[in-house]
Amino acid sequence: MNQQQSDVLAPDVGAAHGGECIRLEGLTRTFGDVIAVDHVDLLVRPGEIFGLLGPNGAGKSTMIKMIIGLLRPTAGDAFVQGMNVRRHPMEVKRRIGVLPEELHLYERLTGEEYLLFTGRMYGLGEETVRQRTGQLLNILELAEAADRLIIDYSQGMKKKVALAAAIIHRPGVVFLDEPFNGVDVVSSRSIRNILYHLVDNGMTVFFSSHVMELVEKICSRVAILKKGRLAVCGTIQEIRANLQIGQDKDLEEIFLHSIGESAEEQDLSWLG
Ligand SMILES: Nc1ncnc2c1ncn2[C@@H]1O[C@H](COP(=O)(O)OP(=O)(O)OP(=O)(O)O)[C@@H](O)[C@H]1O
Ligand SMILES: [Mg+2]
Numbered sequence: 001m002n003q004q005q006s007d008v009l010a011p012d013v014g015a016a017h018g019g020e021c022i023r024l025e026g027l028t029r030t031f032g033d034v035i036a037v038d039h040v041d042l043l044v045r046p047g048e049i050f051g052l053l054g055p056n057g058a059g060k061s062t063m064i065k066m067i068i069g070l071l072r073p074t075a076g077d078a079f080v081q082g083m084n085v086r087r088h089p090m091e092v093k094r095r096i097g098v099l100p101e102e103l104h105l106y107e108r109l110t111g112e113e114y115l116l117f118t119g120r121m122y123g124l125g126e127e128t129v130r131q132r133t134g135q136l137l138n139i140l141e142l143a144e145a146a147d148r149l150i151i152d153y154s155q156g157m158k159k160k161v162a163l164a165a166a167i168i169h170r171p172g173v174v175f176l177d178e179p180f181n182g183v184d185v186v187s188s189r190s191i192r193n194i195l196y197h198l199v200d201n202g203m204t205v206f207f208s209s210h211v212m213e214l215v216e217k218i219c220s221r222v223a224i225l226k227k228g229r230l231a232v233c234g235t236i237q238e239i240r241a242n243l244q245i246g247q248d249k250d251l252e253e254i255f256l257h258s259i260g261e262s263a264e265e266q267d268l269s270w271l272g
Helices: 003-009 060-067 089-095 111-121 126-139 155-167 185-200 212-218 236-243 251-258
Strands: 022-031 034-044 049-053 075-080 096-099 173-177 204-208 221-226 229-234
Touching: 022 060, 034 060, 034 075, 034 221, 034 229, 049 060, 049 185, 049 212, 060 075, 060 173, 060 204, 089 096, 096 155, 111 126, 111 155, 126 155, 126 185, 155 173, 155 185, 185 204, 185 212, 212 251, 221 236, 221 251, 229 236, 229 251, 236 251
Parallel strands: 049 204, 049 221, 096 173, 173 204
Antiparallel strands: 022 034, 022 075, 221 229
């Protein structure tokens, strides 16, 4: 084993991953004067469905991009399965699946071709790729569109094929940036079932969303970002207890409370 291989197999000092799947330590990213992510510490355990919430511009996508090794942190570190993303970007990328906020698909391929191509890129055998492609197209209600070019897909269909591509290699951790945005009710349920299936089979799911009811229903724990800082984190019960708010408050109310949104009405009479 060469130095680089043993380096990859040995977790970074201070980041042994027993009982933790994702660890963020002071993760920070600035863009000029804007502090998009501000010293975030976070721990996600294996087998969790973890939901990341926050208003537009709170830093969710920036945070995800740093964890998956797409964007360099200004300060701090992210660890995935005990590996420092900064030091082992390739090894981390092999172990994760990603549904990015902005999709970059090979739109001149059909949905089926794209999944076959993606599976092969991950080194899966021909038969395995064909089997998984067929199953994923079916479960995501894309079977009838399998032979159509992705460029002709609707937004929701593109999202679903991108989700299928994110999990075809059976990654240990899946990062999904707004997976439910723009998908219909039936597909939303299929995606939900896929997420349950992933965690039942030992994977970990980390996703951002604005759909409170879904996050409330499916996540074991949630974090709410406010202007790049972690406002709250925990199970919904824990967050209610921390904020000292009633058991009857749902996630939407917790969210509004956490980000300090006032219920003040704006005068929109000029709209007529
Ligand atoms: N490449 C970039 N260059 C400059 N500023 C950026 C860049 N990417 C993000 N930002 C800024 O960082 C902040 C956080 O943006 P980010 O996209 O992470 O938010 P978000 O929580 O994902 O929002 P949304 O819910 O709208 O997707 C915003 O102020 C945004 O303008
Ligand atoms: Mg975003």
